[in-house]
Amino acid sequence: MNEMKPLTRIQRKNREAILGAALEVFSQYGFRGSTLDQIAQAAGLSKPNLLYYFPSKDAIHAQLLESLLKTWLDPLYKMDPDGEPLDEIMGYVQRKLEMSRDYPRESRLFANEILQGAPRIHDALTGELKTLVDEKAAVIADWSKAGKIAPVDPYHLIFSIWALTQHYADFDVQVRAVLDADDPFPAAGTYIDTLFTRLLSV
């Protein structure tokens, strides 16, 4: 069972085209608001051909979310309990902002899923995500108690890092409408850096 037949070159290429197109569409309109027609057109395939590579609309979406989760947790996972506290937190902030800059569609896919009540990833939120956050929050709390960083609620610190960095991906349209500048990220990076440095410096 689960024979793991290797995919041919063309199979891999088409699967990737489909997933890329699906990411584009799902991240904008959410699961219910997206159609196979949109995805097929974006992928340059016919609708039945799409369903040759994936059994259903659900399966495509599930595949995207599954691949996303690892990438999503990685920046926090990399925060080293044995590193220099302020550097570790600021490094996390920077990695997270880079993700918003380089993978905005993934951020919006996630945002859409949460907005809709997280029906497909609620278990991952209370499971893997909560476990990781609890672990890292404990580390941050220790740093606080040891006087390495200012006293701070570690959970809300993490939430604020998520909120600030993801905002530049999820609300990109609004940010650009207000700024009418081309790339908001350089200035955003400087601002966010100052914000957290001031908050955490002892």
Added chain:
Amino acid sequence: MNEMKPLTRIQRKNREAILGAALEVFSQYGFRGSTLDQIAQAAGLSKPNLLYYFPSKDAIHAQLLESLLKTWLDPLYKMDPDGEPLDEIMGYVQRKLEMSRDYPRESRLFANEILQGAPRIHDALTGELKTLVDEKAAVIADWSKAGKIAPVDPYHLIFSIWALTQHYADFDVQVRAVLDADDPFPAAGTYIDTLFTRLLSV
């Protein structure tokens, strides 16, 4: 033309029921992902009866967005250029957080619209919103130059206030999944207050 006939009591009641139900549904699934069936059921009306009160699905959504915009800009509008700078900014932060707590569905409706590329409110973003933000950013820049608050990028300060406060409405499901506490807002208020006080104090 535009006779402005006063609505009967029952008309007003039904229109309100429809708009409330539509807010509930649209804020979760976005425009495309929502159906008149869902809205009609939530409002306790039949689908054709819904379309007796509003000409189309589009019209209901447009009405919601229009009512929202005033409410949405009001907290920033109230920031007084002649007040005490730090108090004015912290007051804005608090009003915005109260909006996330008291009107989370409105926040999610807005988030959904932005995520989808703001097709129906892009003009408002580059128009009314940008105008207001430009005006208030200039005020904040003056406060900075006068040494009343620390030097800060006024635009990204405003973005960060939006991001932080709206996060507790838009990502409510995730916040509660991680915290397993009942009401995140008291602690969030304390944290956010500290964050901006530290950033802006001279």
Added chain:
DNA sequence: GTCTATAGTCTGATAGAC
């Protein structure tokens, strides 16, 4: 004003030729 019935379109998924 509210209902049932239904028109006309879209959507997810399948059948079967090539």
Added chain:
DNA sequence: GTCTATCAGACTATAGAC
């Protein structure tokens, strides 16, 4: 593997009885 043709159900909106 990819296509055309198509089905069954869901969708927005309208017609018309009451």
